[in-house]
Amino acid sequence: QEPLVESGGGLVQSGGSLKLSCVASRSIFSQRIVGWYRQSPGEERELVSYKTRSGTLYYADPVKGRFIISRDDAKNTMSLQMNNLKPEDTAVYYCNKVPAQRGDSWGRGTQVIVSS
Numbered sequence: 001q002e003p004l005v006e007s008g009g010g011l012v013q014s015g016g017s018l019k020l021s022c023v024a025s026r027s028i029f030s031q032r033i034v035g036w037y038r039q040s041p042g043e044e045r046e047l048v049s050y051k052t053r054s055g056t057l058y059y060a061d062p063v064k065g066r067f068i069i070s071r072d073d074a075k076n077t078m079s080l081q082m083n084n085l086k087p088e089d090t091a092v093y094y095c096n097k098v099p100a101q102r103g104d105s106w107g108r109g110t111q112v113i114v115s116s
Helices: none
Strands: 004-007 010-013 018-024 033-039 044-051 057-059 067-072 077-082 090-098 110-115
Touching: 004 044, 004 090, 018 033, 018 090, 033 067, 033 077, 044 067, 044 077, 057 067
Parallel strands: 010 110
Antiparallel strands: 004 018, 018 077, 033 044, 033 090, 044 057, 067 077, 090 110
16 A cells, blocks of 8 residues: 555636645654645745644634645545636645655655746
8 A cells, every 4th residue: 555645636717726635654643743835846845834632723824814724634635726727836845744755655645837
């Protein structure tokens, strides 16, 4: 079983919405913090948002007020509701524990393309 499987990406016009989903292994969700990362072509992978088991939230400045993260520890799933999407949100989105360490496994990600 793959430890991380992301889905829900696609092509959307600027201002549109998408909801990403992630199914992870129990070992991932046993971590206190899980979240979403993204990587644009030619860029480093960056942390977009995370949620701790106790409910503390973090959003990177570029997505504050537009993205909403949720997690369901009983189902080992999490999601990222993305609203008012902008072309600069175009990237491959990944879920994983936070922080991810060198050598950690990653899923294939899900591609989000926002057209202007």
